[in-house]
Amino acid sequence: MTEESDSGIKARGEEALAELAQALAENPLVGGALARALGAGERAAVAQRQALGALNLASSDDVDRLEIRLRSLSSRLEAIEDSVDRLGDDVAALRADKTPGSDVKPGS
Numbered sequence: 567m568t569e570e571s572d573s574g575i576k577a578r579g580e581e582a583l584a585e586l587a588q589a590l591a592e593n594p595l596v597g598g599a600l601a602r603a604l605g606a607g608e609r610a611a612v613a614q615r616q617a618l619g620a621l622n623l624a625s626s627d628d629v630d631r632l633e634i635r636l637r638s639l640s641s642r643l644e645a646i647e648d649s650v651d652r653l654g655d656d657v658a659a660l661r662a663d664k665t666p667g668s669d670v671k672p673g674s
Contacts, residue, residue, distance in 0.1 A: 590596045618625050624632070 615625060
């Protein structure tokens with residue numbers, strides 16, 4: 567087969583598929599079946615969320631939100647730890663700079 571005949575077969579195949587897709591999209595039975603299937607899927611998802619809620623179990627969305635909050639909390643805690651470390655270093659530096667007798671008040 568030549569490249570020209572291959573592209574002709576490909577074009578006819580694409581055209582046939584497009585016509586089939588159009589025919590299926592316009593068919594009321596197919597449209598109704600798709601609508602029922604999508605509706606059933608949504609109803610199943612709602613029922614699943616309700617069942618998880620009734621059992622007091624977390625959904626994947628709940629777990630994702632919790633993960634995000636934990637990451638945020640972890641980074642905030644890390645920042646606080648860094649600040650406490652800096653304060654500790656500052657206090658240690660102040661203690662080291664303090665000379666004996668410096669706590670005697672002038673005029674005493």
